[in-house]
Amino acid sequence: MKRNLTPVYYGDYLQLDKILGAQSLESTRYGETAHDEMLFIIVHQVYELWxxxxxxxxxxxxxxFNQEEVKDxxxxxxxxxxxxxxxxQQLMNDQISVMETMTPQQFLAFRDYLVPASGFQSIQFKRLEISLGLKREFRIDFDKQSxxxxxxxxxxxxxxNLEKKPSLFELIENWLARMPLLKRDQFDFWQHYKAATDTLLDNDKKTIYQNDTLTEKEKQQELRDWQSTRDxxxxxxxxxxxxxxxxxGTFRLSQQAMLSALFxxxxSEEPIFNLPFQLITALTDIDEKLTIWRYRHAMMVQRMLGTKIGTGGSSGHHYLKKTTESNxxxxxxxxxxxxxLPKEMLPELPDSIRKYLGFYLGQN
Structure with a gap:
């Protein structure tokens, strides 16, 4: 049956009158318009759309993931x-280069008109952080307070209200924790793993002792680092x-989830683990891109403000640098x-284990 479709006009569909009319420059209200304020507004509006x-x-x-079963x-x-x-995220990271075409003096031409507006007030970005798993208890002290x-x-x-809901981190953690430990049908992967890692770490320790290029002080530091890894x-x-x-703060994942992700x-080359491995890799990439975005943002703020405080009252570059390292x-x-472990040290998975995991991963 053919439906009568209403014709759609490009500008109406995209509501361009609203989008292109949404740039109101603060500098115009106080005198001469600052040319680069238009760029500043549009870049941030594009961020909010992304x-x-x-x-x-x-x-x-x-x-x-907020279901009992997650199928292939x-x-x-x-x-x-x-x-x-x-x-x-890659587009957002690249977009910082556009902002960096503005010089510090061009920014200072309208900066004071923006107080106390700040990136702190981006509700969508806060929602993004919380939804991923960066809830208040995991933030740096300044963030917890402000x-x-x-x-x-x-x-x-x-x-x-969003803080009370399960984040993606929590849901992924629960999903990983549901996977059974590999100790079944005379096959005990973790027993083999512990024996293999003992061998690896013992070899690493011997290498440190036998490294004549290290001073005694350097050797002691290497041994402390080795002990931390051993622990x-x-x-x-x-x-x-x-x-x-x-x-x-060494680990955040639960013990069971950590062991499952490690397995x-x-x-990762086993077909039954292809999708779970891609999932873990994608989440790692998202965290990396977010960290790069924070770092580039911090560098841009340092270029624009030096050590001045941010418009929202934070310590500017210093605060942003700390979030890069901690959040x-x-x-x-x-x-x-x-x-x-190196691939050659891993035991071959028995067919019974492959069938068991294939059934399990297909059901949960």
Whole structure:
């Protein structure tokens, strides 16, 4: 049956009258218009449009993982949507170069008119951070104290409500934790893994002792670093040690989720682990792109303001640099490389294990 479709006009469909008429320059209100304020507004408006699209993709992914079962077909969709987010992040990172065509003096021509407006007040960006897993308790101290400052009551209520909902990090953690430990049918992967890592670490320690190019002071530092790595390995299979290191901030994933993710990465070339591995990789890429965005933003602010405070009252460049180092979400996926074994040291997966995991991953 043929439907009667209403003709659509390009400008009306995109509502260009609203978008292109949404640039109101503050500098014009006080005297001579600052030419570069138009660039400043448009760049930030484009950021907000991309934030909206990222949230659209991210919320769809969260909805999928907020179910009891996540099937292969759904994982394909999830990975596709996460890859789209990564491409958008790349555009946002590149967009900083456009902003950097503005000189510090061109920015100073209108900067004071913007006080106390600040990137702190980007509700969409805060929603993005919270939805990914950067809730208030994981933020740096300045953020914990000021996260909801300078927000309207309505926006504050929206974010506080979002904090109560499961983030993507929490949902992924739960999904990973549901995977059973590989100790079945006379096959004990973790027993083999512990033996292999003991060998690797013992060899590393011998290498340090036998390295004649190191001074005694350097050798002692290398040995302290080795011991720290040894402690982290030991904690993988010791509930109390793992809990202690989690309390110290070494780990964020639960012990069970960490072991499951580690197993997936160890056997990433197995067909049954292809999609889970792509998922972990995509989340790692998203965290990396977000960290790069923070870093480039911090560098841009330093170029524009030096050590001046930000328009919203933060310490400007210093604050942004600290968020780059501290406000990470999926950092466990980065650090997991510490625990990976060379392929030749991995035991072959028995057919019974492949069938078992194939059934399990197809059901959950």
């Amino acid at each position: 934030f909206k699209q990222v949230l659209h993709e991210l919320n769809a992914v969260i909805d999928i 077909q759904q994982l394909i969709t999830v990975v596709h949507r996460l890859h789209r987010i990564i491409q958008i 996260f909801y400052n300078r927000l309207s009551e309505q926006d504050r209520a929206l974010l506080e 982290n390995f030991d904690a993988l299979f010791d509930t109390q040690k793992y809990a202690d290191l989690t309390e110290q 997936i990465k160890q056997y 990470r979400i999926f950092v466990d996926f980065f650090n997991m490389a510490t625990f990976l």
